[in-house]
Amino acid sequence: MILASFLTNPEHTQLVSIISRFLVNMLVISIIIGFLYRKTDENKEFVLPIVAIGVIIFLLSSYLSIVKVELGMALGLFAIFSIIRFRTRNIRAYQMAYLFIIIGVSAINALAQFPHPIRGMIISNSLVVLSLYGLEYYQSNSLLSKRNITLSNIDLAKPSRREDLISYLRRTTELDVKSVKIKEVNYLKSEAYLIIYFKN
Secondary structure: OHHHHHHHOHHHHHHHHHHHHHHHHHHHHHHHHHHHHHHHOOOHHHHHHHHHHHHHHHHHHHHHHHOOOOHHHHHHHHHHHHHHHHOOOOOOHHHHHHHHHHHHHHHHHHHOOOOOHHHHHHHHHHHHHHHHHHHHHHHHHHOOEEEEEEEOOHHHHOHHHHHHHHHHHHHHHOOEEEEEEEEEEEOOOOEEEEEEEEEO
């Protein structure tokens, strides 16, 4: 009863809108990080910072949308994130992409004005999630990873034994090796230095 009166009170319309947008935003972030990012990236320590940044960006954007803030202050607030970025250790392009995706999604969910807010948020966020899923699917199924390895059995490095070499590498590495490149053969050490290409 109290909750119903709170939700229907015209004075709380803006607050209810922010809360509902926040819940949708957290759901989208959970889907992106939980089902897309964590599935393909081994660095789990990046999850907490990226989710926290998403929350702060959403709240900051909501604050800027309801309060008249001078341009200098608004730019200063967003510049903080740039300073933090350049004073921390470098992160990979893959992680940076997800960071900007979360920032963008959070800002859109906080600021975008749709004729039908919930429906508009569902459509826009669904486009982001489906696009990410398609890109992740393409990358995992079409792009090959590579790894440098040292082969002690240089007899397998002969061009005539290429298929035997690939079969041997599949057994020993337990990877789905698709191709191999021989960089160098050291006959003194009886070693061959290879680059293998495989699917994750």
